[in-house]
Amino acid sequence: MALNRSDTILKHIVEYFIKHAQPVGSQTLIDEYHLSYSSATIRNEMFALEKQGLIEKTHSSSGRVPSAQGYRYYCNHLRDKSVDDELKYSLQSILDEKIHSIEEVLKSSCEILSQMTSLVSVVMGPDEKEERLANVQLVQISPNTITAVFVTNRGYVENKTFIIEKGVNPSEIVSCVTLLNDRLKDTPIYQLVDKIKALKPILNDYIVSHDLVYQALLETFLRFASDRLSLYGREELFNNPEFKNDTDKLHRMFRLLNDNSLLKEMEEDSKSDSEEPIVKIGEVDGNPDVSTITAKVRLGSEGETSITLLGPTRMDYDKALSALEYLTEELNKYFAKLDDKGGKNGGDA
Amino acid sequence: MALNRSDTILKHIVEYFIKHAQPVGSQTLIDEYHLSYSSATIRNEMFALEKQGLIEKTHSSSGRVPSAQGYRYYCNHLRDKSVDDELKYSLQSILDEKIHSIEEVLKSSCEILSQMTSLVSVVMGPDEKEERLANVQLVQISPNTITAVFVTNRGYVENKTFIIEKGVNPSEIVSCVTLLNDRLKDTPIYQLVDKIKALKPILNDYIVSHDLVYQALLETFLRFASDRLSLYGREELFNNPEFKNDTDKLHRMFRLLNDNSLLKEMEEDSKSDSEEPIVKIGEVDGNPDVSTITAKVRLGSEGETSITLLGPTRMDYDKALSALEYLTEELNKYFAKLDDKGGKNGGDA
């Protein structure tokens, strides 16, 4: 796809800035990319690009910097879509290992992704409607301590250890486990809180410390429903040049990652039904310094989730987008194939 | 305890530097602490302190900075041992909640500790000899997926999801779980790898996908034995002034936290039988910029573990030491009391 001159120049500006985090001037562009136009011509084009709002100056005689709009145009029309071979190999070596759970595959994938892009990877917790409780266990680990273990149909394990005042009869525990599995198995996690509340009065027929058990279960189920996203590669952010002499900026970025409003926004994106990745540039939670790329992953019969790459506005969109597209596509294939192998008797969910 | 003049001055130097991260001169000392000696007197004392190796100059006419040795002297003889009330309240409110596991109590404690000191908290994984497997479960979460869940006597839960090629008969799983619990229950975690290896030939009498099950168990047990320390409050490091204009330094610090040789060294400390905290100043893994304070915590009948505070050499040793001492003492009492309540039939471990 041969680009016209204007697009070529814009592409170079964006790529130079992404690489060096430094405003770009006409002469630099020629030197760096061996362009055959004169610097005056480039300046004229730049002038036009600025009029279109695609690039900006940092001061009256500075070089140009891509605007948010410029980045968007770059992502949609100019980027190379080149997938790094390293990613292919790394990912393949994960997927070849057959014994990993969904969680583990996603985790390893994100670690690669982060390492390659110097961005943070975020995996959304699965949609509450898709995930169900598969099993409850109560394990007595000492005379007065019980650990409750909850496994979902997706292999996610949550646990809660609690202390009971009196010694407990092992048979009580067994019958209590039976009760809980009977009543709670296959319950979508968002309904768990209500179900356990309803179960409260019955519980005391089964176990002496019913109140403590109830409280522990309730607390865990509350935690279940929130709190379900995982961040990987936080420290990769250190490798981005905008933070080299600005620890405060980096600190703000780290704090953002603990910030709920940001995460809520990402959750929105993850629920979109777009097949393409959703790219948000300088508009994440009203923060002009942050961009995100969110893509869906289909987990075969286990519903779907999403992976988000998050980093400074000056991120390598081509690399990040290409990597994420490639990765999600491969994961989609992988999980679909798993299902086929699994047996045709269909999921229990 | 009335200090002599020399000690008073040293104390002020250390405290000033800890607070401002700035070399201290004789006049500053007078201004800041309203000392009644003349600046010349202080200079003479400083000269002596420098001869003793307790303080240093950064250049020929600069103020003084504590040396590693100076910090050590400060910790041993000069610090106030003042415990912040806030810590007392925060800790109490955690310990009043009765339904927390050991892991959770340690976690919350460390979060407070880190927040108060701007240091990273590290909880050592429990001594391998003390921790035993309490229960194994295999939960079939889909026709071709099984999640194995392992609970230790300390309430630590490890899990592993793996994919089996063929549909599995539920009764196979049940008998397999029985086998595993029979053979592995109460096994110290460091012996698990050997035990499962020994079990390998028997396994195939119990379950069709014996090879996959074996591999999943083996992998998990290997992970069990390493990997058992938890870091809290990493991001508190941002609040230390030495990193304000030096992102690289901070990055190095973060990298250190992922570094095995450092962690090995901390593990050494955690195994010391000193009742006092172990303070390492500018000698952690050969790094002059890092200090650690390690203290033991007795977990009642569950053996013991240790908490380490880690941060820049210029840390607030008084605050950190006092907080850690107070905290470990309270935790010791708390866990001892738990045991008493627990029932006198003794632990199963």
Added chain:
DNA sequence: ATTAGCACTTTGAATAAAAGAGTGCCAAAA
């Protein structure tokens, strides 16, 4: 034993000057 006083050192902040990198515009060349 202390301290006032002083000469000396080093850093850091402020200022000024020079160098660089860049722009926009105009008139000439293609």
Added chain:
DNA sequence: TTTTGGCACTCTTTTATTCAAAGTGCTAAT
């Protein structure tokens, strides 16, 4: 009409220089 060389202008960055602060160590007086 499009492209380009040339040039005046702008703003930032670098370098140099100066100057004030903060500090020390030493000596002589208290």
